[in-house]
Amino acid sequence: xxxxxxxxxxxxxxxxxxxxxxxxxxxxxxxxxxxxxxxxxxxxxxxxxxxxxxxxxxxxxxxxxxxxxxxxxxxxxxxxxxxxxxxxxxxxxxxxxxxxxxxxxxxxxxxxxxxxxxxxxxxxxxxxxxxxxxxxxxxxxxxxxxxxxxxxxxxxxxxxxxxxxxxxxxxxxxxxxxxxxxxxxxxxxxxxxxxxxxxxxxxxxxxxxxxxxxxxxxxxxxxxxxxxxxxxxxxxxxxxxxxxxxxxxxxxxxxxxxxxxxxxxxxxxxxxxxxxxxxxxxxxxxxxxxxxxxxxxxxxxxxxxxxxxxxxxxxxxxxxxxxxxxxxxxxxxxxxxxxxxxxxxxxxxxxxxxxxxxxxxxxxxxxxxxxxxxxxxxxxxxxxxxxxxxxxxxxxxxxxxxxxxxxxxxxxxxxxxxxxxxxxxxxxxxxxxxxxxxxxxxxxxxxxxxxxxxxxxxxxxxxxxxxxxxxxxxxxxxxxxxxxxxxxxxxxxxxxxxxxxxxxxxxxxxxxxxxxxxxxxxxxxxxxxxxxxxxxxxxxxxxxxxxxxxxxxxxxxxxxxxxxxxxxxxxxxxxxxxxxxxxxxxxxxxxxxxxxxxxxxxx
Amino acid sequence: xxxxxxxxxxxxxxxxxxxxxxxxxxxxxxxxxxxxxxxxxxxxxxxxxxxxxxxxxxxxxxxxxxxxxxxxxxxxxxxxxxxxxxxxxxxxxxxxxxxxxxxxxxxxxxxxxxxxxxxxxxxxxxxxxxxxxxxxxxxxxxxxxxxxxxxxxxxxxxxxxxxxxxxxxxxxxxxxxxxxxxxxxxxx
Numbered sequence: 043x044x045x046x047x048x049x050x051x052x053x054x055x056x057x058x059x060x061x062x063x064x065x066x067x068x069x070x071x072x073x074x075x076x077x078x079x080x081x082x083x084x085x086x087x088x089x090x091x092x093x094x095x096x097x098x099x100x101x102x103x104x105x106x107x108x109x110x111x112x113x114x115x116x117x118x119x120x121x122x123x124x125x126x127x128x129x130x131x132x133x134x135x136x137x138x139x140x141x142x143x144x145x146x147x148x149x150x151x152x153x154x155x156x157x158x159x160x161x162x163x164x165x166x167x168x169x170x171x172x173x174x175x176x177x178x179x180x181x182x183x184x185x186x187x188x189x190x191x192x193x194x195x196x197x198x199x200x201x202x203x204x205x206x207x208x209x210x211x212x213x214x215x216x217x218x219x220x221x222x223x224x225x226x227x228x229x230x231x232x233x234x235x236x237x238x239x240x241x242x243x244x245x246x247x248x249x250x251x252x253x254x255x256x257x258x259x260x261x262x263x264x265x266x267x268x269x270x271x272x273x274x275x276x277x278x279x280x281x282x283x284x285x286x287x288x289x290x291x292x293x294x295x296x297x298x299x300x301x302x303x304x305x306x307x308x309x310x311x312x313x314x315x316x317x318x319x320x321x322x323x324x325x326x327x328x329x330x331x332x333x334x335x336x337x338x339x340x341x342x343x344x345x346x347x348x349x350x351x352x353x354x355x356x357x358x359x360x361x362x363x364x365x366x367x368x369x370x371x372x373x374x375x376x377x378x379x380x381x382x383x384x385x386x387x388x389x390x391x392x393x394x395x396x397x398x399x400x401x402x403x404x405x406x407x408x409x410x411x412x413x414x415x416x417x418x419x420x421x422x423x424x425x426x427x428x429x430x431x432x433x434x435x436x437x438x439x440x441x442x443x444x445x446x447x448x449x450x451x452x453x454x455x456x457x458x459x460x461x462x463x464x465x466x467x468x469x470x471x472x473x474x475x476x477x478x479x480x481x482x483x484x485x486x487x488x489x490x491x492x493x494x495x496x497x498x499x500x501x502x503x504x505x506x507x508x509x510x511x512x513x514x515x516x517x518x519x520x521x522x523x524x525x526x527x528x529x530x531x532x533x534x535x536x537x538x539x540x541x542x543x544x545x546x547x548x549x550x551x552x553x554x555x556x557x558x559x560x561x562x563x564x565x566x567x568x569x570x571x572x573x574x575x576x577x578x579x580x581x582x583x584x585x586x587x588x589x590x591x592x593x594x595x596x597x598x599x600x601x602x603x604x605x606x607x608x609x610x611x612x613x614x615x616x617x618x619x620x621x622x623x624x625x626x627x628x629x630x631x632x633x634x635x636x637x638x639x640x641x642x643x644x645x
Numbered sequence: 646x647x648x649x650x651x652x653x654x655x656x657x658x659x660x661x662x663x664x665x666x667x668x669x670x671x672x673x674x675x676x677x678x679x680x681x682x683x684x685x686x687x688x689x690x691x692x693x694x695x696x697x698x699x700x701x702x703x704x705x706x707x708x709x710x711x712x713x714x715x716x717x718x719x720x721x722x723x724x725x726x727x728x729x730x731x732x733x734x735x736x737x738x739x740x741x742x743x744x745x746x747x748x749x750x751x752x753x754x755x756x757x758x759x760x761x762x763x764x765x766x767x768x769x770x771x772x773x774x775x776x777x778x779x780x781x782x783x784x785x786x787x788x789x790x791x792x793x794x795x796x797x798x799x800x801x802x803x804x805x806x807x808x809x810x811x812x813x814x815x816x817x818x819x820x821x822x823x824x825x826x827x828x829x830x831x832x833x
Contacts, residue, residue, distance in 0.1 A: 179658035248669055256662040286665060290673030297772060298680065307761045307768040309684065325689040325764020330680055337676065 071607075079189075081181035082607040086188050087166030088499060091492070093195060094159020095573060100199075101150035106566050108143045111135040113559025115541045129207070138227050140540050141210035145228065146202065148213025149236070151481065153243055154198070156346040158191050160488045161285075162247075164349055165254045165278040167499060171598035172272050174263025174615060176608045179256040183249045190246035194239045201235035209236035212538065214339065217310040217331050221302045224316045234303065237296045244289045244296075251289075254282035263597070265617035269373075270634070272596050272621045273366060276373055277352020280380040281345050288341035288384070295334030302326070329394055336387035343480045344383040348376065350487020351418060354440040356621075357494050358422060360594045361437035362429030363630060365622035365645060368421040375414030382411050392460040393467045401460040408458035415451055419444060430625070434592075435509030436494035442517045443486040449521075450479025453528065468538070471531020474524045482520045489513075492576070497591050501604040502583030508575040512568055519565035526554050595621045595633050620645065657806050660813070667817050670780065674773070674821065678828055681769045685832070691765035696830065697753035703746035704826060707781075710739030711819040718812045722805050730795045736815070737792055740785045747778050770829065777825060781818050787811050 080086060110119060118133030129139035166184065170177055178184045201208040210228025211220040215236065223230040258279045262271070298309040302323075310331045311323035359366040366372060388396055388404040396404075422444045431437065453475040456462050466472060489512070496504050531537075535548050542548045590599040597617070601609050615635040623632040627643055656664075684690070717732035751771060759767030791811060794802075 179662055183662070248666075252662045252665050252669070255665050256658045260656065260658040260661055286669045287672050290669050291676035294673050294676035294680065297776065298677075301761070301768070301772060305761045307772075308764050309680070309768065312687070312764075322762065325684070325687050327684055327687050330683050333683070334676055334680060 079185060081177070081185050083166045083170050083178050083181065083184060084499070084605065084607075084609075086184055087163050089188050090158055090162035090166060090191070091499075093192065094155050094163060095576065097150050097154040097159065097195065099570070099573065101147050101155060102566050102569060104143045104147040104150070106563055107135065108140055108147070109559040109562045111140055111540065113556045115543050137540050138207060138210060141212075141226075141538075142207045142228055142232075144538055145210045145212055145215075146208050149198070149209070152213060152342065152346070153240070154191075154195060156481070156484050156488070157247060157285075157342070158243070160484060161278065161281050161345065161349045162188070162191065162250060164274070164353060164488075164491050164495075165250065165282065167495065168274050168598065169254055169257050169278055170261070171498070171601065171605075171609060172275050172596050172621075173258060173261065173266055174597050174610075174617065175257060175261035176610070176614065178253045179261055180253055184253050187246050187249035187253065190242050190249065194242035194246060197235055197239035197242060201232045201239070204231055204235070206230040206232055208232040214332075214335055215299070216335075217299060217302065217328050218314055221299060221311055222314070222316055222321075223303070224319065234300070237300050237303075240296055241293060244293045247285050247289055251282040251286040254278055255286065258282075263614045263617055269370075270617055270620045272352075273355040273369070273372055273376075274349075274352040276376055277348045277355075280376050281348045284341040284345050284348070284380055284383055288338040288345075291334055292338035295331055295338075298334075299331065329391070332391050332394060333387070336390045337384075339390065340387040341383040343476070344379055346480055346484045347487075348379070350443060350484045350490075351376070353487050353491040353494070354422070354443045355425075356596070357436050357440045357490050358425050359622050359624060360494075360592050361432045361434055361440070362425055363432070363593075363624045364425055364429040365624055365626075366421065367424035367427075368417070369620065369622060371417050372421055375417040378414040379411060382407060382414070386411065389458055389460075389463075392463045398460070405458060405460050409455065411458075412451070412455060415447075419448055419451075434493065435504070435506060435513055436490045438510070438513045438517075439486045439490035439493065442513065443483050443490065445517075446478050446483040446486060446520065450475060450477075450483060454479060465534070466531060468536055469531035470527040470535045470537050473537045474527035474531060477527075478520070478524050482516075482524070486516075489516075489572070494592070495598075496576075496579065496583075497586045498598055498601075498605075500580050500583070501586050502579050503586065503591075504579045504583060505575050508571060512572045512575070515568040516565055519561050519568070522561045523558050523565065526558060530554070590633075593631050595623060595631055597634060600633065600635055659806060659810055663810050663813055667814075670817075670821075673776070674825070677769070677773050677776070678825075681766065681773070681828075682832065684769070685766060687764065689764040691763065691767075693754075693759065693766050693770060693829065695757070696826075697750040697757075699746045699750035699753055700826065703743045703750065704822065706739050706743040706746060707819050707822055710736045710743065711816050713739060714812045714815045718805065718808050721808045726795070730792075733788065733792050733795055737785065737788045740781060740788060740815075743781060744778055744785070747774060750774075766829075773825060777818070777822060780821070784811070784815050784818055787814070 076082075077085065080089075107122075110122075119130070120133040122130035122135065123133045126139065129136055129142075135143075166178075169175070198208075206227040208228065209215060209220065209232045210226060211233070215233070219225050220229055220233055223233075258271075258275060298307075301307040302309050302311055306323075308323040308326040310328050311321065311326040312328075314321045314323060355366055355372060386404060386408045388400065389408045392401055392404075426441070453471070457466055457472060457475055493504055493509055496502070530548075530551050533547065533551070535542060535545075535551065543552070586603050589601075589603060592599070597615060600615050602611060617634045618637045619632065619634055621634050623645060624630070626632060626645065627639075685692070713732050713736040717729050717736060720726075720729040720732055751774070754767060754770065759765060759770070761768055761771070788811065791807065
């Protein structure tokens with residue numbers, strides 16, 4: 043190893059010479075190398091974002107379709123038959139179609155939008171820009187990460203168009219349903235495509251995660267110590283660690299499931315009779331799959347949530363013109379959440395016959411997450427407290443995130459208790475809980491990020507008025523959609539059911555379900571308006587004229603308005619302070635690049 | 646090609662990336678071997694009675710290949726390119742030999758009536774050893790690239806980082822194989 047080290051300086055210098063020549067982005071770039079097979083982290087981030095947006099439209103549309111069924115189970119919509127043919131015979135959503143929609147809505151939103159679209163986008167764009175690096179540790183792997191995601195997308199999309207339809211056993215694909223083609227149409231080819239697509243997706247997120255971690259730990263500019271990093275970077279770091287350690291376990295589960303499906307093994311199957319046929323499988327354990335799935339599945343919700351938390355912290359501090367309250371506490375709570383994320387997976391399995399003693403340990407660990415979560419909420423609120431708040435659309439979404447995180451987090455305390463979970467498990471209460479705390483909240487973090495960093499990404503602003511409409515309709519709509527579901531769930535209404543009108547006790551919720559459906563259509567329409575705003579503003583938005591439009595301290599605002607590959611022209615700036623010196627010593631903000639003054643007070 | 650700056654580095658970013666990747670691969674095998682342990686407590690479990698003899702041959706092959714790549718790395722660092730080339734070639738051959746032995750070992754298992762049917766640990770063996778072999782195959786592809794560069798490359802490279810990365814990965818799949826073998830001998 044020591045011999046290896048001595049070679050190092052040599053390597054680095056050759057690279058340096060190379061980049062002093064080309065650092066400003068004067069590579070000869072063709073259309074293909076600049077926009078398609080690009081190795082520039084900013085372009086790759088935009089590719090993730092736009093692919094994510096397309097998936098979000100598809101996944102959102104699916105939810106509107108199954109909400110039609112849930113709100114109006116008896117009504118027929120002839121237009122659905124026009125578009126979906128046999129899937130909506132007579133204008134009625136068929137059971138197989140309904141389950142396919144629910145499954146794909148979950149898969150698409152959880153993985154393709156809120157994992158790839160969220161952390162893929164912002165980790166790529168923000169990590170090198172905010173730590174002061176010219177690009178990722180390995181731009182090549184980074185490009186491959188996007189193209190594996192693209193491949194996964196193509197496979198998943200193609201499964202929507204095959205005759206037997208896409209996977210339809212729920213996004214958690216529990217065997218034996220998902221393992222046996224005889225059991226349902228969605229468990230035929232669609233399920234194989236699902237598994238292969240997810241395998242590609244896992245490869246993509248591992249390649250991405252590896253890069254994010256080694257970039258953050260190895261490529262920081264001079265003076266950028268770990269505790270001078272913006273909280274966005276810390277959040278992306280923990281997200282990547284979670285992904286790198288938990289996605290491989292899902293991969294192993296997916297591989298075993300592929301074997302069970304296609305080669306007749308019995309990893310998850312035992313003693314099954316399907317349609318009168320006795321299957322030879324024995325000795326398998328369906329619960330084993332749940333363990334493997336949720337060992338990823340639980341960290342996954344933090345993979346989704348942590349980037350939103352990081353961006354919200356940053357945006358909130360910038361727009362309150364105040365330092366983030368309790369930087370070290372924020373960091374510590376991110377760390378605590380990342381650790382606890384690995385120790386709570388069995389709280390998804392309280393009703394599988396889990397040993398109640400083991401269950402009580404998981405209850406304890408689950409409820410422990412309330413501590414770091416509460417610390418974060420407290421710090422966000424105290425950051426807002428007596429701040430000089432600028433209500434930009436990004437800031438509104440950041441505040442909305444905190445509101446949703448509180449109300450969705452509180453219902454987590456109900457569900458985390460194994461005894462109450464016996465009543466609430468698989469009811470609409472669960473749907474309400476995770477949509478608010480993980481789905482909508484992370485979406486809000488993502489929107490906040492898009493509105494805030496759009497000027498950096500495209501050199502133009504998003505339209506503010508449309509931004510405000512987007513925020514208020516989405517905020518009010520999210521509560522109108524998901525709040526009533528708590529009541530339905532408390533009354534015992536199950537999730538995933540096609541038609542509940544057979545139960546007299548649920549008839550009281552008929553009008554409520556109609557209302558939810560109408561609101562979700564409105565909210566979906568407003569998201570389309572956001573998509574319009576996004577693409578319109580890329581080309582026609584108001585131009586950014588100053589380098590630092592928000593008056594922010596972090597390094598990305600020291601780059602040119604439209605940075606080339608390599609980010610900074612000339613030297614990478616040196617960092618002298620933490621990123622949250624707002625409203626200090628009578629100054630509005632002090633960028634990280636400014637040396638500490640002689641008479642400066644401590645933060 | 647990649648853009649590296651004058652930042653202080655304790656470990657080359659590519660090496661660091663490799664270590665994180667190793668942690669990630671380990672998690673996958675941890676998932677699989679813990680699945681094995683969980684399932685071995687289920688009904689109708691049959692352990693693997695006898696490890697095929699080819700798995701012992703493959704163990705010898707991969708251990709020797711690890712030695713060869715370590716010597717290749719040293720030769721590269723001492724600029725003895727002729728020795729480096731022949732050692733890389735040796736590693737490559739031993740790596741391919743390992744895969745062949747694994748394949749023959751699978752055949753032997755299959756002949757012992759350990760197939761995909763039933764509830765035994767044999768099925769796990771195919772999956773886990775098969776995935777390990779895939780990782781070795783990945784290493785072989787990397788070695789082939791290095792081999793081609795060593796023989797036909799026009800540009801002279803003095804950086805030993807790629808060789809070091811390859812060597813570390815190769816030692817890792819070697820160590821992983823030993824772990825899996827011991828795991829199956831003790832628990833299977």
